[in-house]
Amino acid sequence: MRRQSAAVIGVVAAVMTVGIAPAASAQPGAYNPEAQFIRTAGNVRCVVSAEKAACEQGAGFPAAPVNGSGGHWPVASVDAAGEFSWDEAPIGPTVGNEVAMVNGQPYRFHGWSLLLTIEGTRLTNDTSVHGMNVSIDGTTVTPY
Numbered sequence: 001m002r003r004q005s006a007a008v009i010g011v012v013a014a015v016m017t018v019g020i021a022p023a024a025s026a027q028p029g030a031y032n033p034e035a036q037f038i039r040t041a042g043n044v045r046c047v048v049s050a051e052k053a054a055c056e057q058g059a060g061f062p063a064a065p066v067n068g069s070g071g072h073w074p075v076a077s078v079d080a081a082g083e084f085s086w087d088e089a090p091i092g093p094t095v096g097n098e099v100a101m102v103n104g105q106p107y108r109f110h111g112w113s114l115l116l117t118i119e120g121t122r123l124t125n126d127t128s129v130h131g132m133n134v135s136i137d138g139t140t141v142t143p144y
Helices: 002-018
Strands: 036-039 044-048 052-057 075-079 084-087 098-100 107-109 112-116 120-125 131-135 141-143
Touching (some): 036 107, 044 120, 052 120, 075 141
Parallel strands (some): 036 098
Antiparallel strands (some): 036 044, 052 075, 107 112, 112 120, 120 131, 131 141
C-alpha cells in the first residue's frame, strides 16, 4: 500500500508542479499559477492546489514511518477529501511564487486556509474541513 500511495503522491506532486490536469506531464521547474508554494517554520515548505496540500521536511518527518530507503518519509499530503499519505517525491521547485508565512496571519490559497502558530502550521480545506497540522519543529504531522 505504501508503494501505491508513494506512486500516487509522486504523480500528484508532479501534476501540482506543472498543472492540475490529471493527464499533464511533469516538467521540472515549470511555473504553475494553479499551485502556491509556502515556506512555514523551520525546514518545512508546502504546496497547495485545489486538490491537495503537501508539505516537505527535507530530512524527513521524524514521526513518519520508515520508507524503503531506511529514512523517514519527507513529504506528507492530504487531499481535499481528507485522504492522507506519505511520499518520497519532492514537492517540486519553487518558481517565483513562494510565500513566507507570518505567525498568526491567516492565508487562503486555492480553497485551503493556512495558519502558522507557535504550535505549527494548520492546512484546512475550506469545503471538506479536512487537512493536517505540521508541528512547528517539523517533527510531527497530524491529519484530520
